Amino acid sequence: MIRHISRLRLTAFRNYASAALDLDERHVVLTGPNGSGKTNLLEAISVLSPGRGLRGASFDTLQSQGSDIGWAVAATIETDDGPADIGTGATPDGGRRVRVNGANARSIEAMSDYLRVLWLTPAMDGLFSGPAGERRRFLDRLVTTLIPSHSSAVSDYEKAMRQRNKLLEDGTDPRWLSAVEAQMAELGASIHLNRTDSLAHLQSLIVESLDDVSFPAAILSLTPLFEDGAEASTSAELEALLAQRWHAARGLDRAAGRTTSGPHRVDLDVIHAQKHMPAALGSTGEQKALLIGLILAHARLVRLRTGIVPFLLLDEIAAHLDPDRRRALFAALDGLETQCFLTGTDPLLFEALEDRAQRFVVREGRVALD
Numbered sequence: 001m002i003r004h005i006s007r008l009r010l011t012a013f014r015n016y017a018s019a020a021l022d023l024d025e026r027h028v029v030l031t032g033p034n035g036s037g038k039t040n041l042l043e044a045i046s047v048l049s050p051g052r053g054l055r056g057a058s059f060d061t062l063q064s065q066g067s068d069i070g071w072a073v074a075a076t077i078e079t080d081d082g083p084a085d086i087g088t089g090a091t092p093d094g095g096r097r098v099r100v101n102g103a104n105a106r107s108i109e110a111m112s113d114y115l116r117v118l119w120l121t122p123a124m125d126g127l128f129s130g131p132a133g134e135r136r137r138f139l140d141r142l143v144t145t146l147i148p149s150h151s152s153a154v155s156d157y158e159k160a161m162r163q164r165n166k167l168l169e170d171g172t173d174p175r176w177l178s179a180v181e182a183q184m185a186e187l188g189a190s191i192h193l194n195r196t197d198s199l200a201h202l203q204s205l206i207v208e209s210l211d212d213v214s215f216p217a218a219i220l221s222l223t224p225l226f227e228d229g230a231e232a233s234t235s236a237e238l239e240a241l242l243a244q245r246w247h248a249a250r251g252l253d254r255a256a257g258r259t260t261s262g263p264h265r266v267d268l269d270v271i272h273a274q275k276h277m278p279a280a281l282g283s284t285g286e287q288k289a290l291l292i293g294l295i296l297a298h299a300r301l302v303r304l305r306t307g308i309v310p311f312l313l314l315d316e317i318a319a320h321l322d323p324d325r326r327r328a329l330f331a332a333l334d335g336l337e338t339q340c341f342l343t344g345t346d347p348l349l350f351e352a353l354e355d356r357a358q359r360f361v362v363r364e365g366r367v368a369l370d
């Protein structure tokens with residue numbers, strides 16, 4: 001059996017007062033007019049994984065306008081060990097809830113035993129040429145799909161860094177700064193190593209399967225952590241190096257009003273492997289194909305290393321592919337053996353999926369079997 005979502009329920013989520021979908025293990029195609037709620041449904045699935053979902057939205061925007069009951073998303077996941085009930089949401093005062101099999105869970109990471117999620121959305125179209133922060137967030141999402149604790153490490157690191165910047169500005173007792181820098185160094189070392197390890201595994205899998213993929217392959221690397229190229233070979237050495245560099249940079253960083261070096265500054269370099277050229281120079285279609293290739297390779301990597309194939313959320317991807325590429329995408333999705341959720345305004349785009357998909361029509365926050 002393919003691990004799949006058999007039931008998805010939304011309550012007061014975006015433009016859905018309530019909705020329930022019963023699903024089998026086939027792909028799920030959602031069609032409907034602009035603004036009807038297709039992306040919102042994908043977003044609901046994405047918030048079942050660590051982080052802020054596929055729009056990176058703050059959770060207080062998820063509650064339906066005009067509602068004051070909080071919001072909730074619940075899913076039943078069919079696994080080889082039987083069904084699992086998971087859910088998340090927020091109470092009206094904004095408190096986060098996570099439930100796994102009828103019990104409260106401490107964090108959303110608890111759901112990672114049952115599902116991993118990867119997505120592609122139109123907002124990622126300019127990923128290779130846009131700001132470095134977008135590429136870091138993309139990379140961190142890939143890493144989180146592999147190592148669920150990565151997401152909270154990144155947000156804890158960012159929180160500590162904001163605290164450091166404030167302490168620098170306030171000119172507080174330097175012992176406080178040392179304590180915060182030590183915390184940042186521990187988190188920063190783990191973040192950097194998670195990123196480099198994940199990229200190395202992804203790259204070797206991409207190289208191994210170079211000949212049998214229908215989408216272009218990428219060569220991935222991280223820009224250096226420090227401008228002078230300083231490196232460390234163990235986690236403890238990296239932690240010490242980060243703490244030492246931040247200590248030495250206090251004057252510079254105070255003047256700059258921010259922490260000028262560290263894992264929050266690295267960038268993901270992407271080269272189109274077959275064309276030997278930076279991904280950012282490719283045409284829109286080439287960049288999209290490269291991104292699809294990356295997501296597909298990463299989904300295979302997650303399956304290999306965790307035994308769980310991520311669910312794929314593909315928002316308006318089919319519309320931007322020519323018919324051959326679309327068929328290649330559908331074949332690749334079938335090969336992954338996972339449930340994929342695809343959206344588009346035109347049902348004809350998904351004809352080639354034949355009976356390998358369940359089809360739903362979305363209209364004004366209501367979803368029904370086609």
Ligand SMILES: Nc1ncnc2c1ncn2[C@@H]1O[C@H](COP(=O)(O)OP(=O)(O)OP(=O)(O)O)[C@@H](O)[C@H]1O
Pocket residue numbers: 013014015016032033034035036037038039040041061062063064065345362
């Ligand atoms: N918190 C909210 N409460 C109520 N409605 C919301 C909320 N947030 C967004 N919406 C509405 O949800 C709709 C957008 O839904 P969504 O992005 O899922 O559309 P879509 O079907 O994917 O459309 P498109 O084809 O244009 O991408 C908009 O009408 C927007 O106003």
